[in-house]
Amino acid sequence: MTNSSIIAPSAEPSALSQAPQTRRRTLALAGLAHALHDGYTDAIYVLLPVWRAEFGLDYVALALLRGLYAGAMAALQVPASWLADRVGGRAVLILGTALAAAGYALAGFSGGAMGLYAALLVSGAGSSVQHPIASSAVSRAYGSAARGPLGTYNFSGDLGKAIIPAALSFGLSIAPWRPSLWLLALAGIAVAVLLTLLMPRIEAPPPPATSGRATLQRGGTGFPLLLAIGVIDTGVRMGFLTFLPFLLQLKGASQPLIGTALALVFLGGAAGKLACGWLAQRWGVVGVTLCTEGLTAVMIVLAAVLPLLPLLIILPLLGLTLNGTSSVLYGTVPELSPADRTERAFAIFYTGVIGSGALSPLLFGAVGDQAGPVVATLGTAAAALVNLPLALALGPRLAKR
Missing domain, CATH: 1.20.1250.20 (MFS general substrate transporter like domains)
Incomplete structure (x- = not known):
């Protein structure tokens, strides 16, 4: 080759x-x-x-x-x-x-x-x-x-x-x-x-001239949207996880039960990461992203208002939706970058999401200090909804499936 x-x-x-x-x-x-x-x-x-x-x-x-x-x-x-x-x-x-x-x-x-x-x-x-x-x-x-x-x-x-x-x-x-x-x-x-x-040899990128014009055009307009969705998605996830132990504590959970609850979220999250990348390949990026982000907002609201036992029951599903979007987004990075700049696109994307993961708990923490953990948690749900119009705007910039 x-x-x-x-x-x-x-x-x-x-x-x-x-x-x-x-x-x-x-x-x-x-x-x-x-x-x-x-x-x-x-x-x-x-x-x-x-x-x-x-x-x-x-x-x-x-x-x-x-x-x-x-x-x-x-x-x-x-x-x-x-x-x-x-x-x-x-x-x-x-x-x-x-x-x-x-x-x-x-x-x-x-x-x-x-x-x-x-x-x-x-x-x-x-x-x-x-x-x-x-x-x-x-x-x-x-x-x-x-x-x-x-x-x-x-x-x-x-x-x-x-x-x-x-x-x-x-x-x-x-x-x-x-x-x-x-x-x-x-x-x-x-x-x-x-x-x-x-490790097999990693194929060298093609010269810039061989990267399709359509891909360059899509990358020029679609990638910033994809990055914005990734930054918000990671911010929602890290912000919610920051307050979940305090929500559980307010509902009467003991320390061992809080650890169990977090394990339920992480197990659901692992399943979401595994499943949603394959689902996006079959059903499309926009549809799966709308589902995961919309359900994330709904599940976070339920987490804020439900009593302890129903909350524990829904935590695996909450973890699935909370983490599932990330696999959809990672799988879209190559589609929205020229073939000779795949590493660079992944590097920029991961820089954005890692930075968001570091800064978002500070932002939502400030909200929590002023209004309490329940309001801060509901704020993460509102942030997840911001990704719905962004996902719809991303759709026309993706390759037709």
Whole structure:
């Protein structure tokens, strides 16, 4: 296959001339990288109490630890895509995975807050490469049929968020935190080795001249809308999850029950990420987005007003709608970007949604401070409704199905 044969995903799926096992291997290894890096991101939550006890850190210092990791990961998404253009996406993905693992190893040697800050900056910088490069690898491997596989890739990140923090928690119950981090770093090195040995070559982007004119036009007008929907969707999700424990507490939930309730939301969310990417491939982006965003608003309102037991019953469905839109949006990024700029488009998109996830709890938190958690929760429902007209406006800019 020549580079000139690779065109935008909305055109003929030339990538599907690859052997099916090669495509599946690309998806499996991209999903493994996603699981590892997302697991690394959420493992910090498990470690914060440990570090507070070990080093006597206050809450501001602990928040800064998480913020430095997330900030490095968000800020370096676009530079990672530039680097991939120059040295190849496969090499950058392998090096980034090794760097993320090295950051956790360094954290295990830290003797105080400054060492942890430096280690998490290193690990966050390494994790910045995964989203744009692994996403574009799946997109190029599957061509116009990539929407469903990208949903599977998106789902794999939730698996990592569930498995790695749980494994770390178990490790901390039987071993000190430093050896636990070194084992976690070894797991990252093992993934980097697997990527080195097994990851198929990521197809190089075609020259700009081979990217279809129609795709450039759609990308020029549709991508900002897609990004806006993604930013709002992520803001709604993170804002709601910030207040859900307080809603449950107001309804009389105990601390263990709050943990169970959150698990129900996350399980539903994982199912939504897996299912909605495939549903969008069959039923269309606009229809599925309207359903998930509209149902999200309805379910959030119900969460605010229902008693505790009915709320617990609907939480898995709420999680499904709350997370399902993300797979629809990720799968649409290649369609709204020129084929030679897929990594760049994913990088910009992930920068926007990660930034929204960091800032939206502050915005809705200010509302909560003034009006209470119920009003702030209803505010997230209102924000979800903003995406309905945006999704309708996006429709004409998408390829006809």
